[in-house]
Amino acid sequence: MKNKPLIVLLILCVIMSILNDRFWTWGNIITVLRQTSINAVIATGMTFAILIGGIDLSVGSVLAICGAIAASMISSGYDVVLTVVLTLLLGLGIGLVNGVLISKGRLQPFIATLGTMTLLRGVTLVYTQGKPIRTTGAEESVLFSKIGTGYFLHIPIPIYIMILVFIIAYFILRHLRIGRYIYALGSNEEATMYSGIKTDNVKLFVYSASGLLAALAGIIVTARLSSAQPTAGAGYELDAIAAVVLGGTSMAGGIGAISGTVIGALIIGLLNNALNLLQVPSYYQDVAKGVVILIAVLMDRKQKAAR
Amino acid sequence: MKKVFLMLLVLVLAVGMIGCGGGGASEDNSGADEGVTLGLVISTLNNPFFVDLRDGAQAKADELGAKLVVLDSQDDSATEMSNVEDLITQGVDLIMINPTDSDAVGNAVAAANEAGIPVITLDRSANSGEVVAHIASDNVAGGKMAGEFIIELLGGKGKVVELEGIPGASATRDRGEGFNAAIAESDLEVVARQTANFDRAEGLSVMENILQAQPEIDAVFAHNDEMALGALEAIKASGRDIKVVGFDATDDAVKAVQAGEMAATVQQLPKEIGSIGVETAMKYLGGDDVAEYIPVELALVTKE
Numbered sequence: 221m222k223n224k225p226l227i228v229l230l231i232l233c234v235i236m237s238i239l240n241d242r243f244w245t246w247g248n249i250i251t252v253l254r255q256t257s258i259n260a261v262i263a264t265g266m267t268f269a270i271l272i273g274g275i276d277l278s279v280g281s282v283l284a285i286c287g288a289i290a291a292s293m294i295s296s297g298y299d300v301v302l303t304v305v306l307t308l309l310l311g312l313g314i315g316l317v318n319g320v321l322i323s324k325g326r327l328q329p330f331i332a333t334l335g336t337m338t339l340l341r342g343v344t345l346v347y348t349q350g351k352p353i354r355t356t357g358a359e360e361s362v363l364f365s366k367i368g369t370g371y372f373l374h375i376p377i378p379i380y381i382m383i384l385v386f387i388i389a390y391f392i393l394r395h396l397r398i399g400r401y402i403y404a405l406g407s408n409e410e411a412t413m414y415s416g417i418k419t420d421n422v423k424l425f426v427y428s429a430s431g432l433l434a435a436l437a438g439i440i441v442t443a444r445l446s447s448a449q450p451t452a453g454a455g456y457e458l459d460a461i462a463a464v465v466l467g468g469t470s471m472a473g474g475i476g477a478i479s480g481t482v483i484g485a486l487i488i489g490l491l492n493n494a495l496n497l498l499q500v501p502s503y504y505q506d507v508a509k510g511v512v513i514l515i516a517v518l519m520d521r522k523q524k525a526a527r
Numbered sequence: 528m529k530k531v532f533l534m535l536l537v538l539v540l541a542v543g544m545i546g547c548g549g550g551g552a553s554e555d556n557s558g559a560d561e562g563v564t565l566g567l568v569i570s571t572l573n574n575p576f577f578v579d580l581r582d583g584a585q586a587k588a589d590e591l592g593a594k595l596v597v598l599d600s601q602d603d604s605a606t607e608m609s610n611v612e613d614l615i616t617q618g619v620d621l622i623m624i625n626p627t628d629s630d631a632v633g634n635a636v637a638a639a640n641e642a643g644i645p646v647i648t649l650d651r652s653a654n655s656g657e658v659v660a661h662i663a664s665d666n667v668a669g670g671k672m673a674g675e676f677i678i679e680l681l682g683g684k685g686k687v688v689e690l691e692g693i694p695g696a697s698a699t700r701d702r703g704e705g706f707n708a709a710i711a712e713s714d715l716e717v718v719a720r721q722t723a724n725f726d727r728a729e730g731l732s733v734m735e736n737i738l739q740a741q742p743e744i745d746a747v748f749a750h751n752d753e754m755a756l757g758a759l760e761a762i763k764a765s766g767r768d769i770k771v772v773g774f775d776a777t778d779d780a781v782k783a784v785q786a787g788e789m790a791a792t793v794q795q796l797p798k799e800i801g802s803i804g805v806e807t808a809m810k811y812l813g814g815d816d817v818a819e820y821i822p823v824e825l826a827l828v829t830k831e
Binding site: 242245247248251254255354356365368369441444446447449451452454455492493496499501502503505 | 572596597598599602604605613614616618627628630631634655
């Protein structure tokens with residue numbers, strides 16, 4: 221009974237397979253995983269931020285501006301590799317700015333990233349002039365859109381990206397020194413500092429990673445739609461936070477794992493798919509989602525209290 | 528304690544899903560050929576216009592005995608894509624899409640095409656992918672309606688001003704085209720034609736300038752209500768008697784019409800768009816030919 225998030229996920233699967241005979245089809249499983257991939261990539265970065273006791277609210281806006289930049293680069297003829305690399309670097313750079321504001325500027329992560337979230341949303345609207353940027357028609361556009369819509373061995377590319385991101389994050393948290401620093405920082409910042417760890421550098425790493433992953437999600441969304449929307453990613457930070465928390469990571473920092481986030485993201489993705497498949501009217505969908513999140517987190521809380 | 532929570536979760540999920548589904552899921556299992564299932568992916572249900580569109584579609588589906596699955600994209604193109612994918616999984620017979628954006632919907636339409644599910648677009652069109660039919664308000668007819676109303680109001684002659692929307696926008700082109708076609712057949716003279724970008728503040732300032740320049744104006748046609756209401760403020764301040772006709776029938780504009788400040792506003796009929804969407808879908812699935820573009824009529828809102 222250790223892994224509560226997994227139990228919630230399994231219960232959801234069982235209920236769905238009873239209620240709908242189309243649920244366990246290959247096509248639908250692939251659909252759920254592909255739909256989950258965007259949130260999962262963002263949630264991985266969010267896990268880092270929450271593990272050190274911080275938060276990154278700017279991810280949705282980073283997704284939007286990076287998606288817009290990627291789309292305009294593709295549409296003006298840049299090649300795909302260069303576009304992807306530069307877009308990821310842009311996301312990393314924005315994350316670095318968040319990190320500097322939080323570590324050197326001593327801002328609360330919530331406030332700092334609330335600021336950059338608003339600012340970047342504005343920048344995106346200015347940059348796009350409020351209009352979507354489409355990539356269709358450009359030379360590299362077909363290859364670019366493969367990132368979001370393509371298949372390799374019958375499995376969509378975004379699913380590979382998601383799995384790769386999870387593996388790297390798992391490796392960083394479990395096997396690298398920076399991973400241990402992240403947990404240490406989240407458990408007790410002062411003790412970590414006094415033991416000679418440069419906490420500022422850990423923060424810079426974490427927020428850069430979050431920015432980079434948000435940019436990656438932006439590339440996937442843009443490729444999936446062959447179009448960058450100025451309003452893309454609005455509210456995605458909340459889905460990512462929900463995935464992380466559903467996965468059992470503590471908002472206070474220090475406790476949690478990437479495997480939990482994997483499951484949390486799957487629960488959210490599955491829930492969206494399930495509510496659609498069951499034809500739940502859209503107004504009730506948010507109610508249902510909220511109830512599931514609250515119950516799952518409450519269960520987790522009870523379990524931790526009982527320990 | 529843990530078990531109690533688990534049980535609670537199961538209960539809430541089961542009751543919630545079955546309850547909200549309204550028995551829809553059980554019907555789904557009883558065989559696919561039992562009636563037609565239509566999907567409707569709607570850009571947002573946070574806007575009364577699209578709620579009306581949904582209601583119209585639902586009413587028509589109930590009348591024709593079709594099942595309608597409505598999914599809300601919440602103005603997010605990625606959610607729209609997911610919604611279409613979920614409808615494909617569900618194996619609906621036809622998908623009606625009210626796109627969040629004409630470009631971004633392309634890949635969703637393509638996905639449905641690939642799955643062999645026909646697509647109908649409502650209100651906004653899709654720039655790529657194969658679509659069986661597109662159903663939207665007939666803005667040309669609306670512009671013409673406004674023009675004819677002004678001609679009647681002024682007794683066939685006089686001087687009018689046209690406040691245009693954002694240059695190049697389809698609403699601007701179509702509404703202007705209809706209006707000018709009507710005016711061309713009368714003795715009315717368009718003394719000024721300027722853009723105010725669908726914006727109320729610009730409507731005010733542009734109208735102020737026109738009022739300075741034109742000593743004689745009998746009526747104004749604005750391509751939307753925001754500009755009409757802006758122009759109305761300018762006219763009020765000048766104290767002159769000029770009839771104002773707007774477009775869209777927004778709440779503010781309808782109030783102004785009821786108060787006798789604006790002469791009229793042209794109203795789109797979102798319920799009709801939804802209703803005709805379902806009707807067209809059923810016709811197509813029944814094997815009949817349907818037109819590629821189906822314009823939906825508009826209505827003129829005047830006092831009383």
